[in-house]
Amino acid sequence: MISMWSLADKMENWIKLLLEETDERFIKIRRSELARHFSCVPSQVTYVLSTRFIPERGYRVISRRGAGGYIRIERLSEADLLDRLEQQIGDTISAQEAAEIVGNLHKAGLLGEDVAQYLGLLLSDEVLQLPEITANRLRARMVVALLTNI
C-alpha cells in the first residue's frame, strides 16, 4: 500500500483540481512550469495530456510553441449525455435528423446560436451536394465529431 499513484496519475489529478478551481472552462499553463512542479522532464507533461486529456475523456488541449508558448487544457461539457446521443446516431443520418439534433443541442444550451446556425448550414443537402447515402454517412461522421468535441 505504498505510493499507489504514478507521477502521471498525480499530474492528472493536479490538473483536474486546477480545472475545478478556476471559474473558466479551461486553464492555461506552461509545460515547463508543470514539469518543474512535479520534478520531471517536460515531455512527461505531453504524455499525460495525450493519454488522459483527450476528447474521448471529455477534454481538449490547445498549445502554442515558442517564446510566450503555453498549454491550454479545456473541459468539454456533459460527456455522458453526449455519449448516449452518439450511440443513437449510428453511422448514417439525414439532413433533417442532423438539423434536429443541432437544434436540440442549442436548446439544451450546449451550442450557441451562431454555432448552431453555421452547423445547420454545413450539414444541409444544399451545401453537401453528394449522393444521399454518401451524404448521410458523412453527416453522421460530422455530428459524431461534433458531439465528442462539445
Added chain:
Amino acid sequence: MISMWSLADKMENWIKLLLEETDERFIKIRRSELARHFSCVPSQVTYVLSTRFIPERGYRVISRRGAGGYIRIERLSEADLLDRLEQQIGDTISAQEAAEIVGNLHKAGLLGEDVAQYLGLLLSDEVLQLPEITANRLRARMVVALLTNI
C-alpha cells in the same frame, strides 16, 4: 495561469486597441515610437506587423521611409475581407487552407472562438473521409457557404 503574453502579443493588442479607439479606419504611427513604448528594437514592430496585420486577417499596412516616415495600419472592411477570401478559395481547397481561413476569420473578429473550432473540426480530413478531390470540392462549397452567410 499568469498573463503569459509575449511582447508580440502585447503589441498586437495595443495596436488593435488604438484601431478601436480612433474614429478612422486606420492609425498612423512611427515605428520607432511604438518600439520605444514597448522598450524593444524597431524591427520587432516590423515582425508583429508582418505576422499579424496582414490582408488574410483583415488588415493592410502602408509605410513610408525617410524623415517624416510613418506606418499606417488599416482595418479592411468586412466586405473586402470576405471578397478576398472567396477569391482565394475558388472551387477547391485543402483542409489546411480551410483551417487557416477559419482561423483568420476568427482573428478578424468575424467568427466566435467556438464557431471557429467547430467549423475547423468539420472541415478536417479526419471527419470528411472522402477522396481528396471530392473532399476539396466539398470544402470549397462549405467555406463559400459560410462566407456568404457571415
Added chain:
DNA sequence: ATCACCCTTGACTATCCTTGACCTTTCTTG
C-alpha cells in the same frame, strides 16, 4: 519467469519570438 502494458526519460526536432547589424528611402541643409 515471461509477457504485456503502462510510465519515465532524454536527445532531437519544430515553431515562434527577440535582437542587432546592415540596407534603402526620403527629407533637410548648405
Added chain:
DNA sequence: CAAGAAAGGTCAAGGATAGTCAAGGGTGAT
C-alpha cells in the same frame, strides 16, 4: 546637387517554448 540626418526594411542568429520518438523501467497477470 551633395552630404548628412531621419526614418523604415531585411535578414540571420540566438533564445524560449512545446512536440516526437524510441529506448528502458516497473508491475501485474498468466
